[in-house]
Amino acid sequence: MTRILDVSGLHTYYGRIQALKGVDVVVDKGEIVTLIGANGAGKSTLLMTICGKPRATAGKIIYDGQDITHMETFQIVRQGIAQSPEGRRIFSRMTVLENLQMGATTGNPADFDGDLERVYTLFPRLKQRQTQRSGTMSGGEQQMLAIGRALMSRPRLLLLDEPSLGLAPLVVKQIFEVIKEINEQQGVTVFLVEQNAYHALKLAHRGYVMKTGSITMSGTGKELLASSEVRSAYLEGGH
Amino acid sequence: MMDYFLQQLINGLTLGAVYGLIAIGYTMVYGIIGMINFAHGEIFMIGSFISLISFLILSSIGAFSAVFAILIVLLVTMIFTAVFGWSVERIAYRPLRDSFKLAPLISAIGMSIFLQSFVQVFQGARPKPLQPIMHGGIKLLEHDGFAVQISYLQIIIILLTVGLMIGFTAVIQQTPLGRSQRACEQDRTMAALLGVNVDRTISLTFVMGAALAAVAGLMFTLYYGVIDFFIGFLAGVKAFTAAVLGGIGSLPGAMLGGVLIGLIEAFWSAYFSIAYKDVAVFMVLVLVLIFRPTGLLGRPEVEKV
DSSP: OOEEEEEEEEEEEETTEEEEEEEEEEEETTOEEEEEEOTTSSHHHHHHHHTTSSOOSEEEEEETTEEOTTSOHHHHHHTTEEEEOTTOOOOTTSBHHHHHHHHTTTSOGGGHHHHHHHHHHHOHHHHHTTTSBGGGSOHHHHHHHHHHHHHTTOOSEEEEEOTTTTOOHHHHHHHHHHHHHHHHHHOOEEEEEESOHHHHHHHOSEEEEEETTEEEEEEEHHHHHHOHHHHHHHSTTOO | OHHHHHHHHHHHHHHHHHHHHHHHHHHHHHHHHSOOOTTHHHHHHHHHHHHHHHHHHHHHHOOOOHHHHHHHHHHHHHHHHHHHHHHHIIIIIGGGTTSOTHHHHHHHHHHHHHHHHHHHHHHOSSOEEOOOSOOOEEEEEEETTEEEEEEHHHHHHHHHHHHHHHHHHHHHHHSHHHHHHHHHHHOHHHHHHTTOOHHHHHHHHHHHHHHHHHHHHHHHHHHHSEEOTTHHHHHHHHHHHHHHHHOTTOHHHHHHHHHHHHHHHHHHHHHSOGGGHHHHHHHHHHHHHHHOTTTTTOOOSOOOO
């Protein structure tokens, strides 16, 4: 398999606080790879650093054979990376449609109608709410919008930050099914950050565990699910 | 009595058009980078100088019809003033973008002083007159020897302003550029994550604001017939007042605020004391800041997360 993302020795600081302490992560084309860990472990920071916000202070990020460590954010995402970030960050004063149009910023205008249709097929709810101001929607709908918006750029690598956060179990299930569908049917590689470790590890081909800025374990989804360490730290309470 | 009122209404609307056009520049820049561009009044002043110089060059070349001359000058003024607007952002604000919040503000004040002095040095401190380009008007009504008149120039100013504001609103609401600007206004990081070139979008915002201020500068030159290097200060502060009155960050607010400030100034001059017209305008600023800091159409800062 070909490597699509190769992160090595990554260090990131927020001011004087070190958020990433030499992180190594690889993702192959076509995979779903998940990154689990507790709150504040640095998972979201890793996703944002891949996109250049904040910048890595040391280490390398290779995307599709190209060193993107020092590129501008808007140029990084133009290479085919899309992110649905922590907190969703939808444009709440814009309509659903406008948010999706923003998602298509880097895309070819000729593809827009088809891509929009595809997102609406994945999330029929968004089509019903097309002209609604997105800030007035429910959390689940906003999450669908954040993922849909990321898909509008036809990414080859999709970075998802806690898509299940704060959502009802039924909606979580629905979102995870969509992630699987995006991966299997549209061939999008997915790098998924989750606190909902059980669902994430069941879905993912491989996984990493992060603790206070470093990767502490890695393996296939099944291996990690079976590991006693992961079970006691992240799966207690049985999601 | 009624005719006097009507005449002041026309005058006030004309004045309001000028303020409104400048106010848009304040409000847009505030919306996108959260800073008051104190040099914006100077951009307006530079616009008025460029228009004056263009008129003089045109008239020295030969006779043109007034409307044609105004159109050419309009275009030239917008382009050159936009270059000034772009440069100001590039030189004085962009390097300070990740600095502390007060830094670009101080830089803006410095830029304002610099531009004023620049024009003073290169154009002289004395007021510069322009021969009236356009004469005449339409008499709307007349009785008891008092005529209500709207000049052709006032008609052009009001129509041009309305047209520009409609076109401008369409750009912000309908085009990809306008969408990117609104996105940057809400969340610059997220806009960058979607592939928006944030620096370029901010630059274009300055360019658009400067182009509108240029139109205001041209109108001012035509309407008053005399300009100097200091006109940007008062007009700038009044337009800023208009932007605050309408709700800083809100485009329709800036337009509404501009018209209201123009009307307040005209009616105060007409019915009270012309010497205190500026006091009246700035009283409005004080009152708005005390009783309704978000302005008429502004939204409260609190956002649902």
